[in-house]
Amino acid sequence: MAEQSGERTQDATPHRRKQAREQGQVARSQDLGSAVLLVCGIGAIMMLGPMLASPMVALMRDQLGGEAWLVMDHDMAVHQWWRILAIVSWALLPLLGLFALLAFLSQLFQVGFLFLPDKVAPDLSRINVLSGFRRLFSVTSAARLGFGVFKVLIVGTVAGVSVYLDSERIMEMIALELPQLTLELIDILLWTALKVGAALLILALLDYAFQRWKLEEDIKMTTQEVREEMKNLQGDPQVAARRRAVQRQLVLNRLASAVPQADVVVTNPTELAVAIKYDAESMLAPVVVAKGAGLIAQRIRRLALEHGIPIMERKPLAQALYREVDVNHPVPSQQFAAVAEVLAYVYQLQGKTLPTPPPAA
Numbered sequence: 001m002a003e004q005s006g007e008r009t010q011d012a013t014p015h016r017r018k019q020a021r022e023q024g025q026v027a028r029s030q031d032l033g034s035a036v037l038l039v040c041g042i043g044a045i046m047m048l049g050p051m052l053a054s055p056m057v058a059l060m061r062d063q064l065g066g067e068a069w070l071v072m073d074h075d076m077a078v079h080q081w082w083r084i085l086a087i088v089s090w091a092l093l094p095l096l097g098l099f100a101l102l103a104f105l106s107q108l109f110q111v112g113f114l115f116l117p118d119k120v121a122p123d124l125s126r127i128n129v130l131s132g133f134r135r136l137f138s139v140t141s142a143a144r145l146g147f148g149v150f151k152v153l154i155v156g157t158v159a160g161v162s163v164y165l166d167s168e169r170i171m172e173m174i175a176l177e178l179p180q181l182t183l184e185l186i187d188i189l190l191w192t193a194l195k196v197g198a199a200l201l202i203l204a205l206l207d208y209a210f211q212r213w214k215l216e217e218d219i220k221m222t223t224q225e226v227r228e229e230m231k232n233l234q235g236d237p238q239v240a241a242r243r244r245a246v247q248r249q250l251v252l253n254r255l256a257s258a259v260p261q262a263d264v265v266v267t268n269p270t271e272l273a274v275a276i277k278y279d280a281e282s283m284l285a286p287v288v289v290a291k292g293a294g295l296i297a298q299r300i301r302r303l304a305l306e307h308g309i310p311i312m313e314r315k316p317l318a319q320a321l322y323r324e325v326d327v328n329h330p331v332p333s334q335q336f337a338a339v340a341e342v343l344a345y346v347y348q349l350q351g352k353t354l355p356t357p358p359p360a361a
Contacts, residue, residue, distance in 0.1 A: 008220035015229060020219045026111045027215040029208035031151075031200065033106040038197040040102050044095060046190050055091045059084065110208065151203055158199045162192040251292075252299060258289040258327075259303040264346045265311045268318040273297035275304070276321075276331070278343055285330040286339050291322050310346045314338070 012020070020026075045052070063084075163170070166188050173184050221229075259265070262275035263286075272293050278286040292300055304311050317338045324332060331339050 008217075008222055010221045010223055010226050012216070012219040012221055013226065013229060016219055016221055016225075020215075021114065024114075025215065025219065026114065027208065027212040028107075028110045029204050029211055032110060032204040032208050033103055035197060035201040035204040036106045037099055037102055039194065039201050041095075041099055042190055042194045042197055044098060046194070048095065052091050052095065055087055059087050147207070151200065154199050154203065155196050158196050159192055162195050163188075166192075251296065255290050255292070255296070255299055255303060259300055259309065260307040262289050262304070262309055264342055265300060265304040265309055266314050266318045266321065266342060267297070267301065267311060268315050268322075269313040271297060272318045272322045273300040273304075274318050274321045274325075275300055275309070276339060276343070283330070285333075285336065286343065287330050288321055288325045288327060291325070291327060293322065310349065312342050312346070314342060317342070 169184070170188070173181055176184060259275050262277045264276050266274045266276060273291065273296075274288055275290040276286050277283075277289045290300055301311060303309075317335065320335055321331065324335075
């Protein structure tokens, strides 16, 4: 029924996955990168905060205190500007560089290296009012809205619980001096933000898992689509089957004419079969007239039995001849002795004398 109704029940093939990726159809959570940046950024600030704050505090003291500037001309303003820029850059650039690296790695984790110039090109359909309304009131937009409301509830719950657990600590801050009060507030805010970020990270990972599942469902194929893809990539299966049948018949026809001319068939005993012919008057060495493995080997043995050709089991010799010698090629000199022994035995069984090759001219 699924095949007749065209339901997508087949997993996507590698070719289909490649096409989807080239079209930008990948599993990606828009919140995962932001959640990673939030959690790692807060963690970095908590660990590196004193080191980052020291130059900034020194800069504020220098700018807001100290001696007054009695003269402020162009050169003085430019000098102060570059000085402030150097101090701020030295303090913040490592942290900003870490954020950029985390953003890159979070996207790389989700989609890998993917360059889609078509997605960068202007798309006039994006400014179509009707299409915009369809996207705005679509099921996907409703799902995103629902997930967004759920995230707000989770963030509010986590933040509220975190502040509630620190309520006694907050009440004790009334007696603190301003510097200590500021440090305590910063500590509470950072830990609360870290807990919120952890909750958002968990939600983002769940969203990423859902996006992967949704992608797998979206790129599934019908049975007919799988067949059409196989036909386009590998050719028509029926034509390929007919081609293999013709090739198999040609091999069998060649065996039917070559094996009856052989003097002996050497086997492995069942996996390999090699038919050898030797004519001392016309050949300098025995020739392999047919060889095969599996079904072809069975066919060679059957033809040998039908025509009374002796079958000898010689495993090492059969393996060496099958591996090293092509059909209608002479036996190599390394196998002369073993082949001569087999031929001598066969001729002895038949009451014949092993022919000797004519002397070389």
